[in-house]
Amino acid sequence: MMQAASTMPAQAAAVALDVKNVARHFGGLVALRDVSFTVREGEVMGLIGPNGAGKSTLFEIISGNMPPTKGSVSYFGEDCTNAPAYMRRRSGMCRTFQKVRLFESMTVEQNIRVAASQCLPEGRNAHDEVASILSQFRLEAQAQRRPSELTLADRKRVEIGRAIAGHCRLLMLDESMSGLTHDEANHLITEILALNRTRGITVIVVEHVLSVLAAMVNRLVVLHNATVIADGTPTQVANDPVVIEAYLGTKQKALK
Amino acid sequence: MNTSAPSMTASQDNGGQTRALLFALLPVAAVAILPLLPFVNDYIIAATVRALIFISLGQAWNVVAGIGGLLSLGHGVFLGLGCYTTGILFNHYGIPPWIGVWAGAGMAAIFALVMGSMTLRMRGVFFALATVAMSLAMVQLTRHFVDLTGGSDGLALKFNGNSWWAMQARTPMPFLYGGLVLVIVFYAITRWILGSKLGLEMQAVRDDETAAAAAGVSVFRTKLTGLMLSAVMTAVAGTLYMQFYMAIDPDAAFGLSQAIQLQLPALLGGLGTAWGPIVGGALMIFLSEVTNLGATKLEINGLDILVYGIMLLFVVLRAPKGIVGFFMDRRRGR
Numbered sequence: 001m002m003q004a005a006s007t008m009p010a011q012a013a014a015v016a017l018d019v020k021n022v023a024r025h026f027g028g029l030v031a032l033r034d035v036s037f038t039v040r041e042g043e044v045m046g047l048i049g050p051n052g053a054g055k056s057t058l059f060e061i062i063s064g065n066m067p068p069t070k071g072s073v074s075y076f077g078e079d080c081t082n083a084p085a086y087m088r089r090r091s092g093m094c095r096t097f098q099k100v101r102l103f104e105s106m107t108v109e110q111n112i113r114v115a116a117s118q119c120l121p122e123g124r125n126a127h128d129e130v131a132s133i134l135s136q137f138r139l140e141a142q143a144q145r146r147p148s149e150l151t152l153a154d155r156k157r158v159e160i161g162r163a164i165a166g167h168c169r170l171l172m173l174d175e176s177m178s179g180l181t182h183d184e185a186n187h188l189i190t191e192i193l194a195l196n197r198t199r200g201i202t203v204i205v206v207e208h209v210l211s212v213l214a215a216m217v218n219r220l221v222v223l224h225n226a227t228v229i230a231d232g233t234p235t236q237v238a239n240d241p242v243v244i245e246a247y248l249g250t251k252q253k254a255l256k
Numbered sequence: 257m258n259t260s261a262p263s264m265t266a267s268q269d270n271g272g273q274t275r276a277l278l279f280a281l282l283p284v285a286a287v288a289i290l291p292l293l294p295f296v297n298d299y300i301i302a303a304t305v306r307a308l309i310f311i312s313l314g315q316a317w318n319v320v321a322g323i324g325g326l327l328s329l330g331h332g333v334f335l336g337l338g339c340y341t342t343g344i345l346f347n348h349y350g351i352p353p354w355i356g357v358w359a360g361a362g363m364a365a366i367f368a369l370v371m372g373s374m375t376l377r378m379r380g381v382f383f384a385l386a387t388v389a390m391s392l393a394m395v396q397l398t399r400h401f402v403d404l405t406g407g408s409d410g411l412a413l414k415f416n417g418n419s420w421w422a423m424q425a426r427t428p429m430p431f432l433y434g435g436l437v438l439v440i441v442f443y444a445i446t447r448w449i450l451g452s453k454l455g456l457e458m459q460a461v462r463d464d465e466t467a468a469a470a471a472g473v474s475v476f477r478t479k480l481t482g483l484m485l486s487a488v489m490t491a492v493a494g495t496l497y498m499q500f501y502m503a504i505d506p507d508a509a510f511g512l513s514q515a516i517q518l519q520l521p522a523l524l525g526g527l528g529t530a531w532g533p534i535v536g537g538a539l540m541i542f543l544s545e546v547t548n549l550g551a552t553k554l555e556i557n558g559l560d561i562l563v564y565g566i567m568l569l570f571v572v573l574r575a576p577k578g579i580v581g582f583f584m585d586r587r588r589g590r
Contacts, residue, residue: 065466085469095470103463105528106456114460117453118472162471 013041014076016170016202017062022071024057031057033226035071039170044196044203046213046234049223055206056098058223059174063095064088076169090119092169096176098206100155102147108158109134109143112165119166126166133161137191153184157191164195171195172204177212189216214238280443283534287436291429302428303545308435309497311537314521315442316489321519322528323449324482325462327380330387331518333371333394334364334487336509338494343411343504344404346422353423357495364491368484376479379465391510398506410505413498423499431500438496439534442489446530449485458482459528490518513561520564524571526578535579543567 017039024032032054039045049055060066062073064085072081075093089095103111109130116129134140137157147155156176164171173192177185193216195201207213213220214234222230222243230236230243237243290296290304313335320326341363342356351359375386398405405411416422425431449455457478460468465475498504508514517540525536544560551559575582 063470065469084474085466086472086474089470089472097467097470101464101467101470103460103467105463106459110456110459114456114468114473115471117456166472 013043015039015074016041016043016076017204018074019058019062020072020074022058022061022068022073024054024061024066025069030226032061032068035223035226035228037221037228037231039202039204041076041169041202042196042200043219044193044205044217046217046220047204047206047223048208048210048213048220050208053223054226055223056174059095059172059206063093063172086118089115090167092119092167093172094163094168094170095172096156096159096163096174098174098178100147100152100159102155102158102162104147107144107146108139108150111147111158112162115162116165119168121167129165133165137161152179153181153188156180156188160188160192160195164199164201168199168201170202170204172206174206175208176205177207185212192216284436284440287432290432298428301432303541305428305431305435305500307538307541308432308439309493309500310517310521310541311534312435312438312442312493312496313490313518314525314533314537315439315446316486316493317518318522318527318529318533319446319449319489320482320486322522322526322532323446323455323462324458324479324486326376326479326483327384328387328483328486329384329515329519330389330391330510331486331490332510332514333367333387333390334490335494335497335514335518336394336398336504336506337364337367337487338491339498339504339509340398340405340411341491342495342498343413347411347414348404352421353495353499354421357492360491360495361488364487364494365484368487369480372480372483376476376483391515394510395506398509406505408506410503410508412503415502423495424502428500431496434496434499438493442493443530443534445489450530454478454481462528516564520568522578524567524578526580526582526584529578529580529584532578532580539567539579540564 015038019038020036022032022035023030035054035058047055047058057066061068064080064083064087068081072079074080075088075091080088080091080093103114106114112133113126113130116133117126120126120129134143137160139154139157139161142150142154142158147158150158160171160173160176171192176188176192180188189212192203192205196203205213205217217234220230220232220234220237221228222237222240224243224246229246230240232240287304287308291301313331316334317328317331320328320331338357338360341360342353345351345356345359346353371387371390375383378386399407401407413424416424418425449458457468457473458481460471460473461475461478468478469475501508520540521533521537523536524532524539525534526532543563547560547563551557571578577585
């Protein structure tokens with residue numbers, strides 16, 4: 001099934017996410033067809049594909065907002081295909097949204113506290129967790145502000161902070177770099193990679209800016225026409241004739 | 257410091273808290289000494305009791321709609337359950353309202369549980385419509401069980417004169433203090449909710465259900481808890497309503513104009529704030545009394561409804577966060 005598994009650096013690590021033969025139909029429209037891939041613990045994986053390839057649908061299925069028509073999703077060895085979104089979050093499967101979705105009437109601190117108080121394992125203090133997240137994302141000065149008073153880059157950092165607060169093993173980012181300047185995006189990437197390194201969080205990034213992805217991930221899964229057409233390291237994917245033909249076209253230099 | 261702002265507990269300083277406490281005690285003291293004032297008669301006391309009752313009903317609705325963001329248009333169901341349960345238990349079985357109030361609250365909780373389980377998975381407008389349907393169903397039910405409820409004529413409490421046991425009085429004064437205590441208790445409950453984990457969850461669900469689930473909040477359970485809490489509070493206020501007015505009928509409990517009166521205090525005063533329903537409810541009854549007087553003098557029927565409408569229009573257009581929200585925003589400098 002996984003032609004790229006043998007090339008994975010984290011080969012020996014546990015399987016964090018196992019997507020098996022997932023399909024999703026909307027009436028007559030096939031949004032996903034027989035999609036399978038695994039993500040190992042500690043990996044930083046990129047999921048790319050043109051608009052309409054099925055990235056968002058796949059994202060919603062994995063995070064529990066939409067049931068698949070067929071197939072299954074396992075998280076650290078447990079089938080979670082039918083688990084509701086909030087249960088997945090409590091077990092450490094975390095996500096952000098393509099368009100930042102914060103609790104607009106609440107302060108930054110409260111936004112993070114909601115998640116921390118839901119998802120903290122027994123015996124840990126929510127207050128400490130919120131403080132640690134605020135300091136990690138350098139949001140202390142903004143803690144009492146409302147989201148509407150923040151810059152887009154800060155709003156995205158709050159959303160990631162809320163996403164990982166409490167308990168996080170797998171972080172799924174939906175186009176987190178879009179709308180940011182080059183510097184802001186680089187900054188955010190550094191912070192995400194730091195989460196991966198220091199907290200051991202597995203990361204899945206959905207993105208369409210290929211140059212951004214190539215620089216941060218050690219593996220790419222390419223979605224095209226509702227199915228996976230390539231799975232491997234960025235270099236492998238960039239040189240894959242199927243990908244070049246189907247998706248990158250003449251723009252394969254974008255990856256370099 | 258925004259001490260009167262919702263859920264600002266983390267940022268309150270001591271000076272601000274003291275000021276807020278004084279600010280809160282002022283209206284309490286004003287209501288408490290009302291009967292001692294020379295110009296105050298039973299008419300004014302009764303109007304104040306009406307205000308307190310509608311404030312407490314508004315506080316209850318504010319929990320589900322203001323903090324929880326669930327547009328329950330059929331909250332009269334829970335008011336009716338409180339009134340009818342207390343009244344039926346007293347008239348038919350001689351059970352005093354001191355016990356009836358808890359029976360009514362229990363009925364409301366069970367009804368909210370059943371109704372919530374059926375409707376709370378629906379989104380927005382469908383939930384609102386379902387609550388309206390529930391109200392209409394309750395009208396038919398009360399009319400059907402004529403022996404118990406008195407049907408369309410309504411249910412009048414058997415009058416016992418001044419009686420602690422029956423929670424009845426010839427003058428409105430005891431209800432002034434009963435209503436005051438209820439409003440204070442409901443205010444404390446609102447503040448507690450706003451600062452609690454449940455309150456954060458409810459506000460998160462109100463702001464964005466999908467994001468709340470992505471933060472680990474069980475959206476359905478949070479909504480259900482909020483609805484049940486609000487239903488219980490409404491039914492308890494309903495008992496006070498019943499003891500004060502001494503009668504209830506299907507229209508007064510489940511009718512459209514009652515449903516609107518339950519929502520106005522929070523809408524006028526400020527949804528989701530602890531002070532909103534208090535300010536809004538006081539204003540609503542004040543306006544209703546003044547316009548009633550005006551309507552009688554000028555012989556214009558329905559002047560009060562017109563004034564409500566104009567007030568609501570003003571709030572919607574100029575102060576969508578209500579009076580309290582409007583001033584809070586100004587203090588925040590926006």
